[in-house]
Amino acid sequence: MKRCTRGAKSPTVANLGSLVGGVSGAVAGAMAWGVGIEPYRVAYRHARVGPQGPSTNAGSPTREGPTIVQLSDLHLHRIGPVHEEIVGHISELRPDLIVFTGDTLHHRSALPVLERFLALLDAEVPKLAVMGNWEYAAGIGKHDMERLFEQATGMVLVNRSVRVGTPAGLVRVTGLDDLLKGKPDLAAALHDVEEEPAPHILLAHCPAQQDRLRASLRGIEADRRAEGRPLPTPPFLTLSGHTHGGQVNVFGLTWTPKGSGRYVRGWYLERGLPGLFVSRGIGTVIPIRLGSTPEVAIFELEGRDSSTRPPKTRRASQ
Secondary structure, rough: OOOOOOOOOOHHHHHHHHHHHHHHHHHHHHHHHHHHOHHHOOEEEEEEOOOEEEEEOOOOOOOOOOEEEEOOOOOOOOOOOHHHHHHHHHHHHHOOEEEEOOEEEEHHHHHHHHHHHHOOOOOOOOOOEEEOOOHHHOOOOOOHHHHHHHHHOOOOOEEEEEEEEEEEEEEEEEEEEOOOOOOOOHHOOOOOOOOOOOOOEEHHHHHHHHHHHHHHHHHHHHHHHHOOOOOOOOOOOOEOOOOHHOOEEEEEEEEOOOOOOOOOOOEEEOOOEEEEEOOOOOOOOOOOOOOOEEEEEEEEEOOOOOOOOOOOOEEOOO
């Protein structure tokens, strides 16, 4: 029978200590990655999208249709290397349109930062934005955002639809108010829109808005038929953000905020609805990301009027 030497640890205690040490090291490593590395590794995702859905293996844009860059959930409070890298990438890409799908800011004091960021982007490229829940929570109103975007060849779309002329073709863009803090109204946004050949995309900060679209579109159809008016061309693509892709995804668990619905990140395709793309976004309020790399999404639209080319002056109109 072996005797236990006084002061020596039993094998069980030693193994437990090793386990605790290993877990602590893993947690510390994950935190270091989530705070110091992953938030700064921006991914650039390309897709070619038409009425039949996306082709996610599209590679670089072919420039056969309008190219749109989506910037979501920037949560700007300063302009850092990540933002400079994004601006450089967009400059090289030379898109036809840049859209901001909400939560561009979460502090009113950051309005001058947004003004500087917009000034870094090509002044000739139209920029369209929708409001997010954080703008409203911070006391930033539609008119605050409009003032900055109008200085930068842009518009803020709150239940509004515009047709944008680009060198690659016409695009119809409809923007809804935020689902959580605003009053989204698709019927109001499409009130003056009729059938047209231009591809039509919808901007909605919260992806849960997608689950209301079917009823909204049916209501619009019923009203138009009763009025004897032509139906508007429905959107074939919805761009959203809000979820940050779960932001912290560990042990197979994902947390998403109210307004996310059943959506987390990436593509969602359902018969009778526009294809939905939920961006992981770029910034955060709490500065950590695990398993949810920031992303800039780039779409090349395949529309019904791909052979139509408006004048080279880029513009937005009703």
